[in-house]
Amino acid sequence: MNELRKDPITKRWVILALDRGKRPNDYSYKEEEKETYCxxxxxxxxxxxxxxxxxxxEGTKPDSSGWWVRVVPNKxxxxxxxxLNKEPHGMYDKMTGYGYHEVIVETPEHNTNFSEMSKKQLKEVIWAYVKRFNEIKKDKNIKYIQIFKNKGKRAGASLKHPHSQLIATPIIPMTILDELEGAKDYYNFRDRCVFCDIIRQEIDEExxxxxxxxxxxxYVPYASRFPYESSIIPKFHSDNFGELEKDDELITELAGxxxxxxRRFKRVLKDPPFNVVLHTAPxxxxxxEFYHWHFxxxxxxxxxAGFEWGTGFYINTVSPEKAAKDLRKEEEEI
Amino acid sequence: MNELRKDPITKRWVILALDRGKRPNDYSYKEEEKETYCxxxxxxxxxxxxxxxxxxxEGTKPDSSGWWVRVVPNKxxxxxxxxLNKEPHGMYDKMTGYGYHEVIVETPEHNTNFSEMSKKQLKEVIWAYVKRFNEIKKDKNIKYIQIFKNKGKRAGASLKHPHSQLIATPIIPMTILDELEGAKDYYNFRDRCVFCDIIRQEIDEExxxxxxxxxxxxYVPYASRFPYESSIIPKFHSDNFGELEKDDELITELAGxxxxxxRRFKRVLKDPPFNVVLHTAPxxxxxxEFYHWHFxxxxxxxxxAGFEWGTGFYINTVSPEKAAKDLRKEEEEI
Known part of the structure; x- marks a missing residue:
């Protein structure tokens, strides 16, 4: 069975998932693609x-064709x-690998991706995120739900067919803890949400x-770690992604x-590999009061490289202002 | 000029180094190597x-042949x-890109690496680390010195010739802050160094x-993030890597x-790309009392993949116990 282990120095949890080494892979060690059964x-x-x-x-059976978005447990x-059992191991801490790991198959079409899908299809994908998020949230052992997408081998994908993933964990992951701590410090100091202040300043500076x-x-964050890193954030204050469920029009807007x-990424950056990661409240x-969901x-x-691993200190070679300008100049409908 | 920018949420500093996009590269976008001027x-x-x-x-001139290890500023x-100027930018914080970035050319031999070098040569490389570390430390604007090595394109190297790097920063990087905070919490709770306790438990458990x-x-850490991740740590308590300067025999031992x-990595993992990162006290x-240097x-x-980026929560598919066993079974002189 899988296991969660905690690093006693940084307090970072790691998942040991020994069977995942056996999963199929569309990509060989070299970057070219193989044609395999999908x-x-x-x-x-x-x-x-x-x-x-x-x-x-309507009228099609579960686990047969006829779907346009399909969510399955990861094999x-x-x-x-x-x-969920929690135990010490000498000075260390571990727990059973309790949780959920699901795959959101975004479309039956094998050879497409986010930059080619229709707005209608993207909306259906976001609806699947929201539905599964709110369903799994009911399990009181779950402290966090991570929704994410890896596109392309370099981004960590093992299969080419367009899909997103959801991992629901019995602990709050480190990056979210860091954001919560920072956002709370800011709130304690200023009595305002740091994300709302960022939105205000970014809209003002343009x-x-x-x-x-x-x-x-x-927008492209002021202290972007990566060239062309971007954030999508609601302008209204909300810490919980799952609340989108109440507002179909908002989901339509987000799909746009x-x-x-x-589509801008595709044109400006030549269809790069990418990761999409949702950050939302545990x-x-x-x-x-102080957290604010965003992608x-x-x-x-x-x-x-090693410097980044060793220090969490990133070197970015493209200024956020240039990145935003490059992305901005492509006209694109919403 | 380069600039440091701080993320207001996580408090992570990022380096904007716009010229680094222009550096030469032995590796094309595809993984094969090019033959270029070195x-x-x-x-x-x-x-x-x-x-x-x-x-x-003896008798050779600076910046001519005849060296066996050579350290130069990164071009x-x-x-x-x-x-060093520190300024606000609205709600954000920035400072000038003050610091040092040097390359330790480990050998004149173009086609070798850590798994093929002699113990004598490795000792000279470690001596170069120690000398530059203690020299740059004299600059009172510097809060941290990161020594690291990227071997292979996948590990972030842009040149094949064996080299390490040193980046000296006017801030303490995030990962080190996280380790310090965790180590201090542990020390406050137990009045012992967390690293010394780890050493004790690891030697005991074997x-x-x-x-x-x-x-x-x-050893392979209990909560390893990556398959075959390893740590080298002094068994005696010391927070400062630079203290090695006092003890040539210890450097000989570390080179061994x-x-x-x-050499174990080369045989067990088929000469993989890798990163080496020194963690030492700011x-x-x-x-x-509570920090302990290590590689x-x-x-x-x-x-x-995206999950790791989004959460700082790693999925490892090889158990630390298996990794250690695989590495252990290769007999190798020291």
């Missing part, structure tokens, strides 16, 4: 675990435990803004933002 | 900035400012130990440890 294509539904959610044509899960809609801001941004913590989008244009 | 070969000394340290044959430095010498332990470990902080060595066998 478990996410129409007709291959039996090769995944049973679906937990699907948007599908090689990072977390899969049924019981030069790092890629584009805005009524409710969302897309995705549509616009990924559960059972009172973060409502981080990181094009993977360069390799990460 | 600025680190004998006879090409003029193509680097003037050397700041060289171990060279495309991450940090290069001459003056199963994550790769090998030991009189003064150094090489490097020799042994990298300056002008009283960390003597982290990370073979780069897999790509880092």
């Amino acid at each position: 478990p996410f294509d129409y007709g291959n539904e039996e090769s995944t675990p049973q679906e937990v959610l699907a948007f599908r044509n 090689f899960p990072a977390l899969n435990g049924k019981e 030069e790092r803004v890629v584009f805005q809609t009524e409710n969302f801001l897309t 933002v995705f549509y616009n941004l990924f 559960f059972a913590e009172d973060t409502n 981080e989008i990181i094009p993977r244009l360069t390799n990460i | 600025p680190f070969d004998y006879g090409n000394e003029e193509s680097t900035p003037q050397e700041v340290l060289a171990f060279r044959n 495309f430095p991450a940090l290069n400012g001459k003056e 199963e994550r130990v790769v090998f030991q010498t009189e003064n150094f332990l090489t 440890v490097f020799y042994n470990l990298f 300056f002008a902080e009283d960390t003597n 982290e060595i990370i073979p780069r066998l897999t790509n880092i």
